[in-house]
Amino acid sequence: MLTKKQLELLSFINKRVQRDGVPPSFDEMKEALDLRSKSGIHRLITALEERGFIRRLAHRARAIEIVKLPDAMENSAGFTPQVINGDRPDQTPPQAQSVHATAIATLPIMGKIAAGVPIEALDDGSRDIGVPGQMLTSNDRHYALEVKGDSMIDAGINSGDVVVIRETMSAQNGDIVVAQIEGYEATLKRFHRNGDMIALEAANPAYETRMLPAGQVEVQGKLVGLIRTY
Known part of the structure; x- marks a missing residue:
């Protein structure tokens, strides 16, 4: 019942x-x-x-x-x-494309990004990863980061995933962004601006939303894709 x-x-x-x-x-x-x-x-x-x-x-x-x-x-x-989500559907959605029909781009993995407690700013890229070209927008710079932590699991982002980031210094409310805090901490969170304050919101009820003055938060990129290996 x-x-x-x-x-x-x-x-x-x-x-x-x-x-x-x-x-x-x-x-x-x-x-x-x-x-x-x-x-x-x-x-x-x-x-x-x-x-x-x-x-x-x-x-x-x-x-x-x-x-x-x-x-x-x-x-x-x-x-x-x-x-579902991991199995092969009975019908291919109209927007789906074969991986073999999609151009592959190579991006540097610039280090780890915290999906949890913020960690020190990004490392230098030490390895590359291939990503579907359709994730990327022309004339923009992109990079990849390995996720560390579980604060974004309800947004479908798990620890160990690789996120694809488009470089930008601006964000709209609700965007998932790479945010640098006070010039040295970096974190992956959902962005909300309220006047002179920025809310960095987790997608896991175990983590509290962090409220910071706008001058302490620098947006360094916006999430555009995710890659997971099993």
Whole structure:
């Protein structure tokens, strides 16, 4: 037996998977269920997993296997269990392209970036990585960073991932940016400006938003892509 909220969340995830081929983000789940925080979504996800309706796949961001649905939902939806985000969808989305048909660019990995407590500023690049050319915009400079920490996991960014960054000194509210703090700390966070203050917001309820005077924060780039190896 599921509670009303558990049933609502399971239904929402199933509809999004059927429509898009991938599950919704925790932010989208929170908004759909009108919850105040993502911790409530974590509890609902855990409850659905404990009851055998879903299965979370380790080390894969936003990867959920829908194992079963309640009888009423299953009969109406024509449900077929499938693994999403990491499995091959039945149909290729119109925007998807074969890797072999996409030009590969080489970028320097400039060091590690903190997705957690800020660390010292970037190291010099010591190795390169190949990235799909479609991640990059012409006439702009790009570089890559290895993520260290778990503060951005709800944005699908795990420790050990490599993020692709477009160099820029400006950002819009909601952008995920490389921010340098007081000239020596570097961190990967979601950017929000409120007057003369900058909020650097984590995507993990275990971390508090950090509020800093605008003069102490320098945007050094904006997230444009992510590369994960298994």
